[in-house]
Amino acid sequence: MTTATLESPPTPKPSLVTATGGFAGIRRDSFPKVRPPGYFAPDADPAAIKAFYQANGYFVLENGFTPDEIEGLKREATLICRGERGELEGHPKALPAESDESVLSRFLCIHFPHKCSEVMLATVHSRPTVDALTTIIGPNVKCMQSMLFMKASGKPGQAWHQDEDYIATRDRSLVGAWIAMDRATVENGCLWVMPGSHRPGILWEQRWHGDRRFDCAEQSVNFPYTDDQAVPVEVEAGSVVFFNGYILHRSLPNRAPAGTFRRSLVNHFMSCESHLAWGKMPEGEHIAHHDFRDVIIVAGQDPYAWKGYTQVHKPQVRASGEGGCIKWTDGTKLPYKEPADA
Numbered sequence: 001m002t003t004a005t006l007e008s009p010p011t012p013k014p015s016l017v018t019a020t021g022g023f024a025g026i027r028r029d030s031f032p033k034v035r036p037p038g039y040f041a042p043d044a045d046p047a048a049i050k051a052f053y054q055a056n057g058y059f060v061l062e063n064g065f066t067p068d069e070i071e072g073l074k075r076e077a078t079l080i081c082r083g084e085r086g087e088l089e090g091h092p093k094a095l096p097a098e099s100d101e102s103v104l105s106r107f108l109c110i111h112f113p114h115k116c117s118e119v120m121l122a123t124v125h126s127r128p129t130v131d132a133l134t135t136i137i138g139p140n141v142k143c144m145q146s147m148l149f150m151k152a153s154g155k156p157g158q159a160w161h162q163d164e165d166y167i168a169t170r171d172r173s174l175v176g177a178w179i180a181m182d183r184a185t186v187e188n189g190c191l192w193v194m195p196g197s198h199r200p201g202i203l204w205e206q207r208w209h210g211d212r213r214f215d216c217a218e219q220s221v222n223f224p225y226t227d228d229q230a231v232p233v234e235v236e237a238g239s240v241v242f243f244n245g246y247i248l249h250r251s252l253p254n255r256a257p258a259g260t261f262r263r264s265l266v267n268h269f270m271s272c273e274s275h276l277a278w279g280k281m282p283e284g285e286h287i288a289h290h291d292f293r294d295v296i297i298v299a300g301q302d303p304y305a306w307k308g309y310t311q312v313h314k315p316q317v318r319a320s321g322e323g324g325c326i327k328w329t330d331g332t333k334l335p336y337k338e339p340a341d342a
């Protein structure tokens with residue numbers, strides 16, 4: 001097995017993580033030299049990856065993408081933001097004279113970039129990613145979503161949530177593959193996870209948070225874990241963080257110096273055996289038959305190939321909340337707690 005080297009043994013606080021020697025609560029002040037458990041090289045023993053993932057609900061694949069591939073993704077992200085891969089609703093094509101930095105700073109996140117970009121699409125088929133997915137999901141894997149976070153300094157994070165609240169599988173197989181395009185740190189708003197929180201298989205209540213540190217998505221509440229049990233998943237550019245659809249995770253605002261970005265591309269995958277209950281049910285369809293078919297098969301066989309495939313989603317810009325948030329059910333403005341940054 002090849003896992004990254006630990007330079008000094010960690011001293012875990014009381015931890016949610018048990019089976020594989022967890023590290024909840026440990027803070028690394030010498031990033032990137034010290035690697036806690038859960039960081040694996042692409043040639044690591046799949047059984048070790050699977051054991052860590054099953055116990056903790058996430059793991060990091062280091063060097064999942066080469067520096068050249070990451071540079072290519074950054075270039076492509078800039079072209080998407082400038083409107084060169086098709087105009088984004090509410091965001092006319094950038095003027096040639098406008099700097100990339102100024103254009104990129106307009107976006108927190110663009111959903112479904114794989115719908116307009118071959119470069120983004122290629123990442124869902126990347127060999128190290130697919131190998132990791134077949135290890136933790138099974139031989140048959142499909143992809144249904146991508147999100148491109150630009151997260152310029154000053155942009156908000158996402159409050160505690162579980163991705164299966166939005167993208168529901170029948171077999172709890174949802175996995176996010178979060179590709180770091182820049183080094184992600186606590187300062188610039190890396191991902192945080194609550195290790196082991198996927199195991200009960202409960203979707204916790206969600207509520208409006210009213211907290212300006214976060215964007216407009218709701219926050220999971222009333223779960224039996226506290227923030228000091230959470231772990232920051234700091235990674236180098238090129239690493240991929242794989243996380244379970246039931247794990248509680250969040251990110252904080254990017255507080256790095258102005259003019260810097262914390263870019264990441266997050267692709268979501270699940271088993272082909274499960275129906276995908278996502279989006280609006282077509283009129284008259286039985287709930288048990290609902291199976292969203294705008295998917296890409298990335299490994300193995302699709303037992304529902306006979307249903308065919310469709311193209312529904314288009315690239316869309318995610319609201320960052322800076323102009324206020326609106327309740328999508330009735331259009332009312334959602335109130336913030338004061339002071340800002342509470």
Ligand SMILES: O=C(O)CCC(=O)C(=O)O
Pocket residue numbers: 147149157158163176178189190191249250251264266
């Ligand atoms: O990248 C981030 O800041 C948050 C990502 C996230 O919450 C997700 O992919 O579900």
